[in-house]
Amino acid sequence: QKEVEQNSGPLSVPEGAIASLNCTYSDRGSQSFFWYRQYSGKSPELIMFIYSNGDKEDGRFTAQLNKASQYVSLLIRDSQPSDSATYLCAVNTNAGKSTFGDGTTLTVKP
């Protein structure tokens, strides 16, 4: 079992819809959780991080964390074609090292 697993995708949604990206992790000692966006040919950029159970909202993005289920998700509301990218989930342990998932490719169709 991989330490961090993401839906392999690709995920396709129409413009204006909600895109839901999911991530599960195996280490119960994980402390903080990150979502990165990577456009094709570019390096990842940090979108959000979350460390407490529940929801965290930032504009059109909402991160959800459930430590009991070892599950973290990213919701993108009112999806735009510019949101088309690969989304990487990363999980940090106390030691501070990040483990990345393989990413989910999202396509938002106009």
Added chain:
Amino acid sequence: GAVVSQHPSWVICKSGTSVKIECRSLDFQATTMFWYRQFPKQSLMLMATSNEGSKATYEQGVEKDKFLINHASLTLSTLTVTSAHPEDSSFYICSAQGGQGGYNEQFFGPGTRLTVL
């Protein structure tokens, strides 16, 4: 804030030569920097963890004598690909851990695209 630069952004070199890539955290001090490699349409692969003032920790399967890492200061880490070969052609990305968030988030540089002829 939390800006990381990389230089060069792309490089083409002949087989057998060495290439040095610099990674700088511009507005914060990074005690830890990471070096990743990414082949087309594949996920990020962590190569090594670089801590200021100490030897880098390499991931399994990464040749430390081929990929030399130096973390001379809290804002600069370098990766030198020695005796590069065509199979080393890839997208090399560094990240710096730190910033004001305090949750060990990583901030990525823009990457260096290496092509070895």
